[in-house]
Structures are given as structure tokens and as C-alpha cells.
Amino acid sequence: MRNAPSARHGEAFLPNLSRIAGRLALAALILILCAIAVFPFYWMFVTSIRPSGQLFAYPPEMLPSANSVFSTYVTIFQDTALGTWLWNSIRVALGTAILASFIGAMMAYSLSRFRFQGRGFTEYLLLATQMFPGILLAMPMYVLFSKIGLLNSLPGLTVAYLALLVPVATSLLKTFFDGIPVALEEASLIDGASRIGTFFRITLPLSLPGLASTFLFCFIIAWDEYLFAQMFVRQPGNWTVSVGLASFSGEYVTPWDQVMTAATIVTLPAAIVFLFLQRYLVHGLTAGGVKG
Amino acid sequence: MALTQTSARVAGVRTVHYADSQDRWLPAVMVLPFLLAITALVIIPLLWGIRISFTNSRIIGRAFTEAFTLANYQSVLTDPDTWHSLYVTAVFSLGTVIGSIALGLVTALVLTRAFPGRGIVRTLIILPWAVPHVVAALIWQWMYNPNYGVVNYAIGWIPFVTSQPNWLSDPNLALPAIIILNIWKTYPFATLVLLAGLQSIPDELYEASEIDGAGPVRRFLDITLPGLKHVLAIVVLLLTIWSFGNFVFIFLMTQGGPAGATNTLVVKVYFEAFRFFRAGPAFAMGSLLLLVAVLLTLAYAFIVRRGKDA
Amino acid sequence: MSTARLEQLSKQYDGHLAVDRINLDIADGEFVVFVGPSGCGKSTTLRMIAGLERATGGEIWIDGKPANHVSPRDRDIAMVFQNYALYPHMTVAQNLSYALRLRNWSRADIDRRVTEVARSLDLAPLLHRKPSQLSGGQRQRVALGRAIIREPKLFLMDEPLSNLDAKLRVQTRAEITRLQRSLGITTIYVTHDQTEAMTMGNKIVVMNGGRIQQADTPQQLYQHPANTFVAQFIGTPPMNLLRCRLEPQDGAIVARGAGVNIPIRLESLTVLRPKIRDGEFLIGFRPEDIVMDPGAAGNGVTGSADVIEGLGHESLVSVKEGENAFIARMSPENAAPIRLGDRLSFSVNPDRLRFFSAESGEAIRVP
Structure with missing residues (x-):
């Protein structure tokens, strides 16, 4: 001492x-x-x-x-349908992430820049759809999808996920667009660009990080989703990876080495994306109530 | 628009138009896809579900008679199981909120201090949030395994404890076990939000109160807690809403059992519809939950707005 | 080079009039400064001229042509924004050339023009930097460069100096003035700082509550404010305004109020009297227009010293008497013996006396 x-x-x-x-x-x-x-x-x-x-x-x-x-990291692809499930998940998640980011970007830009009637209600709707327990949406959607034959297909699941992800993408992107000073766009209008020209030359390049983050986050939510996936898709061949993973347990003797191998593989992309995005997410998920 | 044009006419000057012609149609085009998607995928299904709740539909997706009935609501509200599920949901949400905020606050307070490797620790602590829900459920199911799980192995180290509890099959332990999992999954979010809240409290406040003679405990009570009021409200509501709607953990770990010990409202709704084929009551319960969710969201929107104005 | 004209120009937001029927003629090559407290409508007016806000009433004419329905890009104007609005993803050179590229100039022409402008603004060594790597003053010069690069009809500047520190602001003020005079481009400049307005503009437009209070040269504005608002807004410290009434004294008429006893000239009275009759009115004078004069007790302004501020090259002495208070500007030597509470008398330069209606605040011009 x-x-x-x-x-x-x-x-x-x-x-x-x-x-x-x-x-x-x-x-x-x-x-x-x-x-x-x-x-x-x-x-x-x-x-x-x-x-x-x-x-x-x-x-x-x-x-x-x-x-x-x-x-096990090799044999699991031979012993189980993990490869198929991963591929299904990638397709569904890519599809929804692209569509949700695109639709969300247009809406977010409008919310951030234009004044129109019903803005307040739209912003509430955005928040509410992110807060509702998924089951409340999943059940009636299941009824409707069964009527129009969208059940049991990956495109059907992709469309269903839009209900979850378009609001998420819109809120996240709105906080990004809000962060780009309007004066930049005004300067460009005065410098001689049209509105659309300004969007592509000024707004889009500046919001690329935001778009990328939003896309990745949507991808990961779809990757993670379980409730809709297990309700809407019954054939094992069309399962996504979370449904496939969950199917492991419940057998008489759970092959824990295989389960944990698959779990590690599924976790990796999600964890990496989260670590990159965490700063944006706090701000976005609290509807801008907290600065990350 | 309408307002400004009329008033311009009243003032006796010519009506005005957008300076840029694109301004006229661009907003409509940009809002349209969103409106279509939300109407078709959120608003119509929700209204459809409410409609089913007033019919005698049994099997989901099958035809139902159109007759309007309140029977579903009556049966849901008089069913003691509903009230039991409400109790389970409340315990699950409350347990998660308390545990998650306690652990999150301790973690956030530690992370405000400067120590070597803080960045790495911060990153590690986010991991539980990043793991997919199904994976989290599987890991903890394995850890809770009564015969070979690490949890029971760790408990064996505690003096005088000899039992090997069967976590997920014991009606007294199943709910706490899943609450612990849910705390583990959600506390990183609480940590990040509280950390942001702590960092937004100006250092001058601490310095001023230190000069005024306040000790560390007083400083925590007089400066830290009031400074966190707003973010705490946000975390409490978000965690409540998320726990209230959590389906995956309970569905995968106990299916609402044993003996209904973990049968939360959302899980009960699911089983009413897909196991017992009572679509009417399921949708009636769903509609009631929707009402609760709307109220919680309104409360949340109110708190966020108040914080922004402040 | 061009002229601009505002006719009954108005802007309404949610039932509240931000700009209220303003009329203004701006001549070719003029440097017009809009000045007023925040919320007075000066920025909104500028943004309507730019085309960034739609007018809800009235007309804007640029170069004799109606411009209300012309989009900003077709108005051939350039604007310097308060926070500069430099495109953060472009280098200085790209920021400068953006407008030229949009107009499809040839590469060689663009390069030549960028070099020219960069040389005149000392930006040559910075051309390949991004805005985030520049100091505040450098950003300011890039914003200026972006405006002058294509020789527009009109320069619009929205508080361009408010983000600079005091020393740089004075320096840039001079630079903008020099630039405007040498280019001869009609300029509309918005600021809340009356010193900026007085030093830079040929014509100053004082706004308050959405209306133009006075549009005039700096000298006229200072010497003959149109109302009490302008009198108190222009000048540091502002014009002194003291309440008084007309009263007979020794066969003459004097303005009398707390601490005020000033004889009024006959020719002034003929104008003044019908306007105010027996009511109260305000007399006004600048702090430098009174001299300490112990013998002036019955013929000037008096009161007790309340605050004494030494500024080094001059001193400002606040004097109070009843409901009235005024400030006197004097040399430090004269101020040195004054102690707080001392009774002081000043004589007022009769040519510099101004009169205002107590009710409307409007100036009453007397011969």
C-alpha cells in the first residue's frame, strides 16, 4: 500500500x-x-x-x-434444410427491405418537407403500427390472405412484412431527412435545379447512409421475424430460418449441438448489423424522443 | 391551400399558385404508395378483424354468418381465464420493466465512467439486443435444461440449495424464467436510452451542486433522476408495450403452460384461434387488446411530444 | 443587373400576417438592407423574392416582369444563406460550379470562371476541400463565391454574417460592400443588426410587425426617423424620447415634462400645435445632440445621474427625472467628475429636436 x-x-x-x-x-x-x-x-x-x-x-x-x-458447421447443411431456410429468409428479407425502404423513403421525405392535411394522423399511425402486438395484425391478415391465396408462399410473406416494415422504414428515414437542412435544397433550387433534380443531386447523396441503415435494419427485422412466418407458411420447404430453427426443439431429443450451430449462423449477420446501427436505432425507435 | 386562397380572394388580390409546377403533383405521387400499403395491409385487416369479432365465426378463414352478435365479447369478458391471462401479462410486463430498467440503469451508470476498454464493453452489452428472438429463446431453453443446463449447474454452487428445479415445467418458476430471458433481451435498449439521457445532463449541474455541498447520493437523487425523468418514461412505456405484445418467447418456451402459468393475452388469443378454433372470441379479445395498444401508443406519443417541447 | 418591385406583397401563415401589404421599389445596382427585430417579416419577404415562399397576396416584379409564378430556378437570382448551405458532399470547386453545371456550361468555361472567382475571394488553395474542412470565415467566402459566380440579376443575402465572430464580421462586412459596389449587382440583404444595416446599405428598409416602418437612406433614417420604433431601433444607444406637454412660459411656449423645459420655435409651433393640441407628445434627440451646461436649467433637460458607462473613447451617462430618462454621450474627461446622484443640466441643439405623437408614435415633421 x-x-x-x-x-x-x-x-x-x-x-x-x-x-x-x-x-x-x-x-x-x-x-x-x-x-x-x-x-x-x-x-x-x-x-x-x-x-x-x-x-x-x-x-x-x-x-x-x-x-x-x-x-457441425458443414454437416448441418447436409443433415438439415438450413440452407433452404437461409435462402428463403434472404429472399424474403431482401424483397421487403427494398420495397419498404423505397416506399418509406418517399413517404418520409414528404413528411419531412411538405405540409399537408392529415400529417399528424399519419405520424400517429406510423407510431401505432410499430407498437401494436403483431398478433393483432397477423390474425385478420391471415384471414384475408387465405381468401386471396397468398398463404404458404414467400411472396405472400414478403407482402405481409411490408405492414411491419414500411412504418419502421418511414420513421427511421424521416429522422434522417429531418437532419438534412432544408436550406441545402433551397440553395439548389435557386442555383437552378428542379425539385426532382435537387432530390437526386443533393438529398439522395446526403441520405445514403440513412437509406443504407434503414435497409439493413428492415432486413434484420424480417430475418428475425417468427410469428407471421410460422402462421403464414406451413410447408417446411418454404420456411424461413427462424421457423426452421424453432422446429428443432420439440423433438424428443433436441440435437443441441446442431441447434446452437444453426443459431450461431443465424445470429452472425443480425449482430453485425446491430453493432453498426445502434446509434441510429435508439433515436429512430423512440420516435426521435431520445438522441442516440 | 384552400384557406390561403380564399383569404387572398377576400383581400382582393389574385389567387396564387405553386411557384414550381412539380410542387403540385410531386407530394401526391410520393405519398401514394405508402397510403396504398398501409390501407391494404394495416387498416383493412384491422377493421376486418373487428368485424369478425362481432360474428359467430369458428374456424379462421371459413365462412361465418353475418348476424351481428355481442356473444364473443360476453364470453371473453366472463371467462375467468381471460382475467388470469391479464394477470399473467401484467406480471410479465411489470417484471420485465423493473428488471430491465434496474439492470439498464446500473449498466448505463457504469458506462458513463471513463475506464479502459469502455468502447468494447459498450459493444458487448448491446449483443443481447442484436440476437434474433428465436435464437435467444433456444439458448435460454438450453441453459434452463433441468438435467444438463448451466443454470442448474450454477445454482448447485449456492450453499444449501440442493434442488434441481425444472424451470420451464414448474408452474411457479416458468413465468420468472421467461421474465429473466425477456429482461436479458431488452435491457441493452434500456441501457442505450438511459445512457443517452445521462449524457444529456449538463456537467455544470453536477459541478454546481457539488459546490453547493451535495454528496454523491444527493447528486443522484437531485440531478440524475430528475434529468432522466423523460427518458425513463419513454423506456417504461416502450418496454411495457413490447412485453405486452411478446409472443415468441412464451410460444417457444412454454406454449402458455404449465397449467396456464405463462398464458399471456397474446398467446391466449393465438391458441383460441389456432388451437381451439374459436375465431370469434379470439378476434373479440384481439379487438380489446387493440384498444389497449391504442391507449398505450397515445400515452407514448404524448410523452415523446412533451419531452420535445420541453 | 436589374430592378425589383414589390406591390402590396403579403404572406399569411395560419391566419397570421407575417408580411402585411408592403410596397418597395429597388433600383438597379442598389444595396437594399432589410432590418428589424426577429419575426418582423424581413426574412419572409426575402424568401418570397427568392421564390422559396409563395406570396399569399400582392405582386413581385423582377426587371419589370411579374415573378410570382416563376420558379426559383428561373428567376436568375443568387442567395447566400444564414448557415451558408454549402453542399457537404461536394468540394469547394464543385459547390462553386454547381449552378454552372446545371446550366450546361462547357468544362473549360466552368474551370475558367471557378478560377476567377476563387482568386477574387482567396479561395484558390481550398478548391479541393470539403465544407467540413473549412473555417467559418472560409465557408462564408465559398457561399459568397457561389452567389457571384454566375452574375445573377439579384443577390439575396439572409443574415450572412450572423455566424461569424465579431472581428471577422466587421472585416467581411467591408468585403461584401466592396464586392457589391464593384460588381454593381442589385442586392437585397437581410439582417437584425442595425450597425450592419447602417454601414452597408444605400437604402435601409426598417420592418416591424410585417410592415415597412421606413425605407430611406442611412442618414435620413438616423436624422429623421419616421416613428418612435425607428427612432429607438436605429442607433446605439437609441434616440432619447421624453414625454412632455406644451405650456406657456414668459410669453413663449415651452415643451415641459419631467426634467424637460425647452422653448419651441414659433414656426415649429404652427405645425405642432394643431396636431397635439393640449395633449402629451414626445420630444426626441440623439445622445450626442446635448451638451452639459450648468446654466441651462430652465432651457434644456435636467435630471440626476443614474448610470455612468465608460467606453474608453467616450462615456454614456444615463440621467433620470421622474417618468423620463435619457442618455448623454460625452467625452471621458467631461464625465470624470460626475458622481451617481449628481444633478446634471444639458442644453439641447434646437436643430436636432424631433417630435412624435404620443398616441401613434408617428413623427411630426416641423420646419
Whole structure:
């Protein structure tokens, strides 16, 4: 223990001791918080590379087994329909993300720049559709889709997702457009560009990061979605990855090594996108109520 | 438009038009796709669902007689299961809100301090939010496994605890177990919002109160908490709304069981419609939930607006 | 080069009149400054001239042609915005050449013109930077360059100096004035700062409450304000206004009020009297138009010293008496012996006395 007085702040001799104790407590707290966040992921990954024979050992091994197997990451594509499900999810998510971003961008720009009647109601509708429990929309939509034959198809699911994602895309993009000063567009109009010319030369280039973030976020929501997917699509061949994943459990003996391997594969793109977007999301998801 | 044109005419001057001809049709073209999508995919289905709730429809998607009836609402409101589900939903939401905000506040407070590796810690803490819901449910199902799960293994380290609880099959434990999962999934969001709130409190306030002689506890009570009031309101409402509508976790982990211990309202609605084929009551309950959701959203919109004006 | 004309120009927002039937003629090559407190309608007027806001009543003429229905891009105007509005994704050179590219100028012509403008504004070394890499003053010069590059009919400037620090503002003020005089382009400039208005414009338009209060040269505005608003808005410190009445004294007529006792000339009285009869009115004088004069007790303004501010090259002494108060400008030497509470007397330069109606605030011009 060093007892040298730290003259800088005029502190007494003793606080050094309590400061070290405080530092240690903070460090311990940080470690615990990290463990809470990360341990389940660690456990997912460790399980995914465990040889199936050692899955049901007790007590469970905390560290990766000495004879870890990565082969599950290959065999899972042969043993299960994971490849098909991933491909289905990619198609649905790409389709909805493109459509939702496009429709949302036009609407968001209008909300941000034009004044028209019903603006207030539209903004409430935007918020409300993001807040409603999905099941309230899913059930009547299911009835309507069954009447017009859109059930059990990936295009049908893509259309259904627009109900969830167009409002999300619109709100996110509106906060982006609001951040682009109107004066820039006015300057361009005065410099001799038309409205449409201004949109393509000034607004669009400046909102590209916003469009990219919105597109990625929509993609991830569609990637993650489970309720609509399991209600609207019954044939396993048309399942998305979340329905496919969920189908693993519920069998008599759940093949946890395979489940966790698939889970890791499904998590990776979502996690990467989230880490990139987190700053925008806080602002966007709180309807601009909180600056991220 | 109408207003300004009339008043211009009253003033005896010629009516005015848009300076740029594109201004006339452009807004309509840009709003149209949105209106079409929202009308066809949100408004019509919601109205359709409300209509079904007043009929005697049984199997979803089948024909129903057109007769108007209030029987569905009567049966839903007199069913004790409905009130039990309401209770379960309330416990689930309240538990999530309290746990998520407590954990989120501690995390946010730690993250406001400067320490080496803060950026990395911040990133790690966002991970639970980023994981797909189905994956989160599967991981925790595996961790809760009564025989081979790490949770029971960890509990074995606690002195004097010898039992190996069967988390998801025990009526007393299933709901808390899923609440814990939901807290884990949502607290990163609470952390980020509260962190943003903490960082928006000006340092001068802390300095001023320190000069006025306030200790750390007083500073927390007098400056930090009032400064967080607005973001706290936002987090509480959002977490409530999200928990209230959460379907995936309960559906995948317990299907509302055991013995209805986790049968929240949304899960009950789903099973009414798809397991018991009572579409009428299901839609009646759905319509009531819609009403609750509308009220919560209005409350939320109000809070956000008040914060923006302030 | 061109003229502009506003006829009964009005703008209504949600039932509230932001600009109320204003009329103005702007001559070729004139530098017109709109000045007034925030919310007075000066920016809205400018934006209507630019075509960014639609007029809800009245006409705008540019170069003798009606412009209400012409889109901004066809009005051949250039505008400098308060926050410069530089396109953040373009370099300085691209910002400058944007308008030329939209008009399909040839590459060689564009390059030549950009070089010219960059040289005249000292921007040559910055041409390949983005706006985010520039200082406030440099951004300001780019915004100016973007306006002058295509020699428009009209320059519009919306508080272009308000984001600069005090020293740079004075410097840029001179630069804009020099630029405008050398290019001879008709300019409309909006500011809330009366010093800016006085130093830059040939014609100053003082606005308040959506109406033009007075449009005149800086000298006329300072010497003959049209009403009490202009009298108090122009000049630092503003014109002193003191309440008084006409009363007979020793066979003459004096203006008398708290601390005021000023004889009124006969020829002034003939105009003044019918307008105010026995009622109250305001007399006005600038702080530099009174001199300390201990013998002036019955023939000037008096009161006790309330606040003394030394500015180094001059001193401002606030004097109070009853309901009236005024400020005197004097040399530091004269102010030095004054203590707070001292009784002070001043004589007023009779040629500089102004009169205003107490009810309407309108000036009463006397010979």
C-alpha cells in the first residue's frame, strides 16, 4: 500500500485506500455486467462445437472440449434444410427491405418537407403500427390472405412484412431527412435545379447512409421475424430460418449441438448489423424522443 | 391551400399558385404508395378483424354468418381465464420493466465512467439486443435444461440449495424464467436510452451542486433522476408495450403452460384461434387488446411530444 | 443587373400576417438592407423574392416582369444563406460550379470562371476541400463565391454574417460592400443588426410587425426617423424620447415634462400645435445632440445621474427625472467628475429636436 499523499487534489492519506477499493469494485461490476451480456453467446458457441457425445454430460464443461468439432458447421447443411431456410429468409428479407425502404423513403421525405392535411394522423399511425402486438395484425391478415391465396408462399410473406416494415422504414428515414437542412435544397433550387433534380443531386447523396441503415435494419427485422412466418407458411420447404430453427426443439431429443450451430449462423449477420446501427436505432425507435 | 386562397380572394388580390409546377403533383405521387400499403395491409385487416369479432365465426378463414352478435365479447369478458391471462401479462410486463430498467440503469451508470476498454464493453452489452428472438429463446431453453443446463449447474454452487428445479415445467418458476430471458433481451435498449439521457445532463449541474455541498447520493437523487425523468418514461412505456405484445418467447418456451402459468393475452388469443378454433372470441379479445395498444401508443406519443417541447 | 418591385406583397401563415401589404421599389445596382427585430417579416419577404415562399397576396416584379409564378430556378437570382448551405458532399470547386453545371456550361468555361472567382475571394488553395474542412470565415467566402459566380440579376443575402465572430464580421462586412459596389449587382440583404444595416446599405428598409416602418437612406433614417420604433431601433444607444406637454412660459411656449423645459420655435409651433393640441407628445434627440451646461436649467433637460458607462473613447451617462430618462454621450474627461446622484443640466441643439405623437408614435415633421 502506497501512502504517498497525492497533493494534486489536496486529498488526505487515507482516501488512496478507499479509491483502490472503489476501483476494484467498479472492475468487478464491469466484469459481471459483461458476463451477463456475453455468457449466453459463449454458451451457444461452445455448445455448437462440442462433440455430440459430450453434450449431455453433468456437470457441464465450461470450457470448449479438447476435441472440439467444427464439422457441425458443414454437416448441418447436409443433415438439415438450413440452407433452404437461409435462402428463403434472404429472399424474403431482401424483397421487403427494398420495397419498404423505397416506399418509406418517399413517404418520409414528404413528411419531412411538405405540409399537408392529415400529417399528424399519419405520424400517429406510423407510431401505432410499430407498437401494436403483431398478433393483432397477423390474425385478420391471415384471414384475408387465405381468401386471396397468398398463404404458404414467400411472396405472400414478403407482402405481409411490408405492414411491419414500411412504418419502421418511414420513421427511421424521416429522422434522417429531418437532419438534412432544408436550406441545402433551397440553395439548389435557386442555383437552378428542379425539385426532382435537387432530390437526386443533393438529398439522395446526403441520405445514403440513412437509406443504407434503414435497409439493413428492415432486413434484420424480417430475418428475425417468427410469428407471421410460422402462421403464414406451413410447408417446411418454404420456411424461413427462424421457423426452421424453432422446429428443432420439440423433438424428443433436441440435437443441441446442431441447434446452437444453426443459431450461431443465424445470429452472425443480425449482430453485425446491430453493432453498426445502434446509434441510429435508439433515436429512430423512440420516435426521435431520445438522441442516440 | 384552400384557406390561403380564399383569404387572398377576400383581400382582393389574385389567387396564387405553386411557384414550381412539380410542387403540385410531386407530394401526391410520393405519398401514394405508402397510403396504398398501409390501407391494404394495416387498416383493412384491422377493421376486418373487428368485424369478425362481432360474428359467430369458428374456424379462421371459413365462412361465418353475418348476424351481428355481442356473444364473443360476453364470453371473453366472463371467462375467468381471460382475467388470469391479464394477470399473467401484467406480471410479465411489470417484471420485465423493473428488471430491465434496474439492470439498464446500473449498466448505463457504469458506462458513463471513463475506464479502459469502455468502447468494447459498450459493444458487448448491446449483443443481447442484436440476437434474433428465436435464437435467444433456444439458448435460454438450453441453459434452463433441468438435467444438463448451466443454470442448474450454477445454482448447485449456492450453499444449501440442493434442488434441481425444472424451470420451464414448474408452474411457479416458468413465468420468472421467461421474465429473466425477456429482461436479458431488452435491457441493452434500456441501457442505450438511459445512457443517452445521462449524457444529456449538463456537467455544470453536477459541478454546481457539488459546490453547493451535495454528496454523491444527493447528486443522484437531485440531478440524475430528475434529468432522466423523460427518458425513463419513454423506456417504461416502450418496454411495457413490447412485453405486452411478446409472443415468441412464451410460444417457444412454454406454449402458455404449465397449467396456464405463462398464458399471456397474446398467446391466449393465438391458441383460441389456432388451437381451439374459436375465431370469434379470439378476434373479440384481439379487438380489446387493440384498444389497449391504442391507449398505450397515445400515452407514448404524448410523452415523446412533451419531452420535445420541453 | 436589374430592378425589383414589390406591390402590396403579403404572406399569411395560419391566419397570421407575417408580411402585411408592403410596397418597395429597388433600383438597379442598389444595396437594399432589410432590418428589424426577429419575426418582423424581413426574412419572409426575402424568401418570397427568392421564390422559396409563395406570396399569399400582392405582386413581385423582377426587371419589370411579374415573378410570382416563376420558379426559383428561373428567376436568375443568387442567395447566400444564414448557415451558408454549402453542399457537404461536394468540394469547394464543385459547390462553386454547381449552378454552372446545371446550366450546361462547357468544362473549360466552368474551370475558367471557378478560377476567377476563387482568386477574387482567396479561395484558390481550398478548391479541393470539403465544407467540413473549412473555417467559418472560409465557408462564408465559398457561399459568397457561389452567389457571384454566375452574375445573377439579384443577390439575396439572409443574415450572412450572423455566424461569424465579431472581428471577422466587421472585416467581411467591408468585403461584401466592396464586392457589391464593384460588381454593381442589385442586392437585397437581410439582417437584425442595425450597425450592419447602417454601414452597408444605400437604402435601409426598417420592418416591424410585417410592415415597412421606413425605407430611406442611412442618414435620413438616423436624422429623421419616421416613428418612435425607428427612432429607438436605429442607433446605439437609441434616440432619447421624453414625454412632455406644451405650456406657456414668459410669453413663449415651452415643451415641459419631467426634467424637460425647452422653448419651441414659433414656426415649429404652427405645425405642432394643431396636431397635439393640449395633449402629451414626445420630444426626441440623439445622445450626442446635448451638451452639459450648468446654466441651462430652465432651457434644456435636467435630471440626476443614474448610470455612468465608460467606453474608453467616450462615456454614456444615463440621467433620470421622474417618468423620463435619457442618455448623454460625452467625452471621458467631461464625465470624470460626475458622481451617481449628481444633478446634471444639458442644453439641447434646437436643430436636432424631433417630435412624435404620443398616441401613434408617428413623427411630426416641423420646419
